[in-house]
Amino acid sequence: MSVLPSVAVVILNWNGKKFLEQFLPSVCRSTYGNLQVILADNASTDDSVAFVQQHYPQIRIVRNPSNNGFAGGYNEALQQVEADIYVLLNQDVEVEPGWIEPVVAMMQQDQRIAACQPKLRAWHNKAEFEYAGAAGGWMDILGYTFCRGRILYTTEIDNGQYDDPQDIFWATGAALFIRSSCFHEVDGFDADFFAHMEEVDLCWRLQRAGYRICYCPDSLVYHVGGGSLPQGNPRKLYLNFRNNLMMLWKNLHSEDRWIVLSQRFFLDILAALKSLAAGKPRDMKAIGKAYIDYRRWRRKYNRAERDKLPEVKLMKMSGVFHGIMIWRYYFLQHKKFSELKHENARKAVF
Template identity: 35%
Template sequence: MTDYPLVSIIAINFNQLRVTIEFLQSVSKISYPNYEVIIVDNASKEDTSALLKQQFPEFIFIRSEENLGFAGGNNLGIRKAKGEYFMLLNNDTEVETGFLEPLVEAMQANPKIGMVGSKVRFFDSPETIQYAGATPMTKYTATSHFIGHNQKDEGQYDQQTITPFVSGAAMMTSRSVCKKVGLMAGFFFLYYEELDWQERIRKAGYEIHYIPQSLVFHKESISVGKNSPLQAYWKSRNRLLLIRRNYNQFNVFISFLFLTFISYPYHLLKYIARRDLVSIKVHSIALGWHYFNAFNMKRIHQNDYL
């Protein structure tokens, strides 16, 4: 590369000082010569910005007084960023030193590309793939699958390809795309917001590419905990929200039927058998949100902009 435009690396911290320090130690070693790092603290119990600033004086630390979620926190970081490109990373990732150059090269080489994503492997099993591309979204159930998931990386997914979605743990877009398409819809808060964003980017005429030469390692589910009630609520609510925002009315109708009369009763019986009252409440509230907002199209289609 001979041209190195400024890249803004953005990540969110929420009560994870140790993990965020490990993340910053990783990105501080990258080979790309022109970047800034922005950490958005999403109203953690303790304000650690001063401590982090002391340890990493070259980086930018922003504290939000309220938890804005994944979407809102990244949007805040993007609005503060100065870069031509925005590299969104989970703070529970660590990166290879040369991970950024292939992403920038791909976007510079093809103006049709609106977003790129790294190959992602599991941090605790560094030869095992988490993400190497994705299958198309099923429009009735909002399900997609990561290609290569849980496979040993033997180079079988080392070709750059167009993909429906990149991993939200490591994705890059440009300022020009954000000006045209907008940012993530903040009211998603957590889960599916990056998929909704990518649907909108593709609808605007851009391609999304998987870039295997860029490698990131992910400590999966540290941020909200595996199978937590918080995780269950936002996944349940936002799954249908994604469908309502991006697909036609027939898809939405079938999805309502599927979730109301098949998926919800199935999970309800499982929770009753386990006497899991928390999960019963969480899934009931998530589905009820959609019936309460069944005709509130303004709320369903709200967006955030740069």
């Protein structure tokens, strides 16, 4: 009789009592047979830890001494967690009882699958895909991220159109299944990111290391989204722009880096001017600050010392759209993933 891989669901919490009250019951109803649930607290100042201690004594609590964001918080907490598979679960996610089993089964069929995500639907509208991951993360040739079921701010209704398992570029950090050995092999998240894009960077590095990232449609979770920073928040915009630039500098093949980043610079200037024209000067300032801090980061970042992974051309990876997504979206009005030409889509076959 085969032994079930050990799974640790690790929920990173920062002042999230209202979400824990609402969603911990669904997590505790999980039916997987070799499971531990852990609350990793990022120096909360509310009474969320006391609430869990009182009402869920079976949940282990790992306390981080300070709030180092999503990336640093998980890096610190996971040093204290032993399991074959980590499940990094946002505090604002509701799960189905059998949500773990199909993902673990998929990962067990191929040891090269380092990370996997379930289907993400919106908690506020459970028929619709959710922004943060939908049916799997993709990226275009200029580093713009999107999902099967969500392009920019347009989300699709789930009619089963993406119910095929598939290799993807990145798996959502809202419900990320990842082999612990793979996580530590590539040194986990980049703590410089603090929050946003860190899971994309991690999955990119995993692909460079020769692993697969997959989407499992047989597992379903519901995500509230915007629990820490809502859409439209200048701080969120700043982190997304800065971290995307850092990610591109780190991971692009040296032959492609300057070509891609120069094109991004031009398009980001247009985005800043668009924000100003729309009466959102704070958004324009956020983009400008992102570039200033990215350049500061780049001066101190030593790629040779910090990154030992092989260079791999972006076009050779799974989940990459061989075109410019924002051109298709704004000028050709391609608002659905199915309307994009994605000849390089690779169905996950087991």
